[in-house]
Amino acid sequence: MSNLLRSLPPTAKGILAVLRVLPRVSRPRTALLAGGVVVSAVLPIGIFVLTGLLIGDLPGAARDGADSLAADRVGTLLVTVGIVILIERLTTPLLRATVSTLGRDVDRYLQEVVLNALARPRGIAHLEDPDVMDEVRIVRGLGMSAHRPGQTVEALPEVLSSWLRALGSAAVLTWFHWWLGLLWLVVWPIIVYRMQRDYLRVGEEGFGQSAQLRQAEYVRDLALDPPPAKEVRLWGILDWLVTRFDTLWQAGIGPIRRARRPRPGMVLGSAAAILVINVLSYGLLVYAAVQGSLSLAALAVFVAALGDANEYAVGDEHLYLSYAAVTVPKVLSLEQRLADSSPPESGLPVGADVPAQEIRYEGVTFRYPGTERDVLNGLDLVIPAGQSLAIVGDNGAGKTSLVKLLAGFYEPTAGKVTVDGADLASLDPEAWRRRVAVLFQDFTRYHLPVRDNIGFGAPEHAGDEDMLRRAAERAGVGDLIESLPNGWDTVLSQAYTDGVDLSGGQWQRVALARAMFAVEAGAKVLVLDEPAAALDVRAEAELYERFLDLTQGLTTILISHRFSTVRRADRIVVVSGGRVVEAGGHDELLDRDGRYAHMFRLQAERFQPAGGIDA
Ligand SMILES: Nc1ncnc2c1ncn2[C@@H]1O[C@H](COP(=O)(O)OP(=O)(O)OP(=O)(O)O)[C@@H](O)[C@H]1O
Numbered sequence: 001m002s003n004l005l006r007s008l009p010p011t012a013k014g015i016l017a018v019l020r021v022l023p024r025v026s027r028p029r030t031a032l033l034a035g036g037v038v039v040s041a042v043l044p045i046g047i048f049v050l051t052g053l054l055i056g057d058l059p060g061a062a063r064d065g066a067d068s069l070a071a072d073r074v075g076t077l078l079v080t081v082g083i084v085i086l087i088e089r090l091t092t093p094l095l096r097a098t099v100s101t102l103g104r105d106v107d108r109y110l111q112e113v114v115l116n117a118l119a120r121p122r123g124i125a126h127l128e129d130p131d132v133m134d135e136v137r138i139v140r141g142l143g144m145s146a147h148r149p150g151q152t153v154e155a156l157p158e159v160l161s162s163w164l165r166a167l168g169s170a171a172v173l174t175w176f177h178w179w180l181g182l183l184w185l186v187v188w189p190i191i192v193y194r195m196q197r198d199y200l201r202v203g204e205e206g207f208g209q210s211a212q213l214r215q216a217e218y219v220r221d222l223a224l225d226p227p228p229a230k231e232v233r234l235w236g237i238l239d240w241l242v243t244r245f246d247t248l249w250q251a252g253i254g255p256i257r258r259a260r261r262p263r264p265g266m267v268l269g270s271a272a273a274i275l276v277i278n279v280l281s282y283g284l285l286v287y288a289a290v291q292g293s294l295s296l297a298a299l300a301v302f303v304a305a306l307g308d309a310n311e312y313a314v315g316d317e318h319l320y321l322s323y324a325a326v327t328v329p330k331v332l333s334l335e336q337r338l339a340d341s342s343p344p345e346s347g348l349p350v351g352a353d354v355p356a357q358e359i360r361y362e363g364v365t366f367r368y369p370g371t372e373r374d375v376l377n378g379l380d381l382v383i384p385a386g387q388s389l390a391i392v393g394d395n396g397a398g399k400t401s402l403v404k405l406l407a408g409f410y411e412p413t414a415g416k417v418t419v420d421g422a423d424l425a426s427l428d429p430e431a432w433r434r435r436v437a438v439l440f441q442d443f444t445r446y447h448l449p450v451r452d453n454i455g456f457g458a459p460e461h462a463g464d465e466d467m468l469r470r471a472a473e474r475a476g477v478g479d480l481i482e483s484l485p486n487g488w489d490t491v492l493s494q495a496y497t498d499g500v501d502l503s504g505g506q507w508q509r510v511a512l513a514r515a516m517f518a519v520e521a522g523a524k525v526l527v528l529d530e531p532a533a534a535l536d537v538r539a540e541a542e543l544y545e546r547f548l549d550l551t552q553g554l555t556t557i558l559i560s561h562r563f564s565t566v567r568r569a570d571r572i573v574v575v576s577g578g579r580v581v582e583a584g585g586h587d588e589l590l591d592r593d594g595r596y597a598h599m600f601r602l603q604a605e606r607f608q609p610a611g612g613i614d615a
Pocket of ligand 1: 128394400401
């Protein structure tokens with residue numbers, strides 16, 4: 001069965017993929033669509049057969065008078081044709097309305113499939129996989145671009161019923177000459193197949209250029225989005241961006257444009273085939289009528305059948321099928337691929353007081369997916385619960401990577417991270433992440449109300465005003481929030497009416513409040529990655545003063561290049577070459593006069609050129 005599916009033409013696969021998706025979106029409307037397709041295919045055939053019979057009976061009725069049997073038949077046929085036409089007229093708008101909403105819902109559903117599929121894996125490695133990102137770009141356009149898979153759904157009744165009508169008409173023509181009907185039955189699928197193959201080539205060419213177009217879009221957004229606007233103007237790179245965008249876009253779009261050009265062989269071949277079969281069919285009909293071997297009724301029926309048989313393979317609806325033929329299987333395969341690569345999100349439960357003993361890195365080696373270099377190299381590290389640990393080291397030493405492993409975004413290439421003796425990989429990732437609060441160095445600035453910016457630390461408690469206020473106070477942003485035009489409901493972006501943009505340091509404190517909110521909600525591990533990077537001297541001093549209060553009772557990991565913060569930690573480790581090379585308290589490490597002492601003195605000298613080193 002799966003072999004049969006694989007050997008189907010891509011359009012057929014696309015239609016089958018859409019048909020598979022439809023019941024997931026709405027069963028009743030799918031049933032309505034199926035019924036509507038059959039009805040709208042059968043009724044026109046019924047109308048022309050009945051009309052043919054009607055025409056056939058007319059001479060008899062005219063000859064025998066109004067009371068004759070023939071006149072009765074004409075009356076009955078007239079009423080029947082009227083009823084069938086009425087049903088057809090009612091069915092068409094109902095079917096259109098159904099497929100229009102169903103099509104939109106399919107677009108929405110497919111976007112949700114992508115969102116859920118991307119959110120499913122434990123870590124974030126898949127979001128850095130270029131192949132996945134190429135596909136994500138394609139599915140990002142779902143429902144937004146002019147080429148929506150939903151349009152396929154909207155086109156389905158038209159297309160399927162035209163196919164059914166063409167089939168029915170060809171079957172009717174077999175009564176005239178069996179081989180003529182058969183000829184139509186053979187020729188039209190060939191033409192439809194060839195046209196669809198052409199449409200599909202355009203679609204696939206478009207998606208094949210995803211990486212190129214992704215780059216073009218990135219460059220375009222650099223010129224459009226507010227955050228890079230300052231640098232773009234300062235460095236005067238706008239022209240460069242426009243030229244680069246143009247080059248990338250042309251390079252990406254060129255092959256699509258070329259694929260879109262009609263191919264003379266295909267166009268002429270189809271037109272010739274259609275012309276020949278029509279000339280043959282109409283010629284035979286006229287010949288038979290002239291010879292008197294065909295009744296008036298039969299002539300009317302066959303002429304109408306020929307008209308319907310010609311209905312297929314024309315109109316945009318057939319082009320729409322290719323939109324789904326490429327995108328829908330891609331969405332479904334992305335969903336499958338990410339589901340296969342990520343086991344179901346379950347694991348051992350995580351108690352409210354975890355970690356109660358320690359977090360331990362045991363011989364941890366780590367290399368980012370798709371790279372060649374080990375960032376961590378057999379690293380051993382014990383972080384006792386309830387204590388603060390500072391990690392120092394050169395840029396790129398792997399400090400942040402350590403935290404990413406702790407948050408379960410990636411898994412070690414070798415070795416393991418354990419929490420109270422349990423392998424982190426065996427824990428329920430969601431439950432574990434609720435125990436970990438992180439202020440990332442590159443934290444996110446949500447262009448949303450400040451309430452959400454802080455509440456996102458523990459969304460399930462976001463309605464708890466007291467908790468929000470406590471977190472804001474602990475991070476030192478209580479007064480700032482009170483001073484905003486709409487208080488807690490102020491959107492943190494100038495792009496919205498009454499919105500406010502914050503300074504770098506204010507943003508950092510809001511991000512700290514988010515982490516503190518998670519702590520209020522029960523997180524036991526607090527990670528601060530360069531928490532003072534954007535703070536002014538006073539705010540930094542305040543943070544140090546509050547450091548003990550902020551970290552009390554928590555297992556804290558502090559990453560910083562500022563030794564004035566680092567020295568307050570219970571224990572300090574120096575990471576270099578992917579390993580811990582020194583560990584101890586501040587005084588102990590100074591006494592040891594190693595790497596830490598060297599880095600500490602270097603920084604202290606910069607701030608106290610004339611005095612002693614007593615930071
Ligand atoms: N997502 C990623 N994919 C591939 N390599 C990465 C990724 N993130 C970081 N790296 C690489 O891993 C190495 C360690 O980075 P990491 O951010 O852990 O360093 P760090 O010690 O925190 O540095 P800094 O002090 O500059 O913040 C760097 O060489 C960096 O280029």
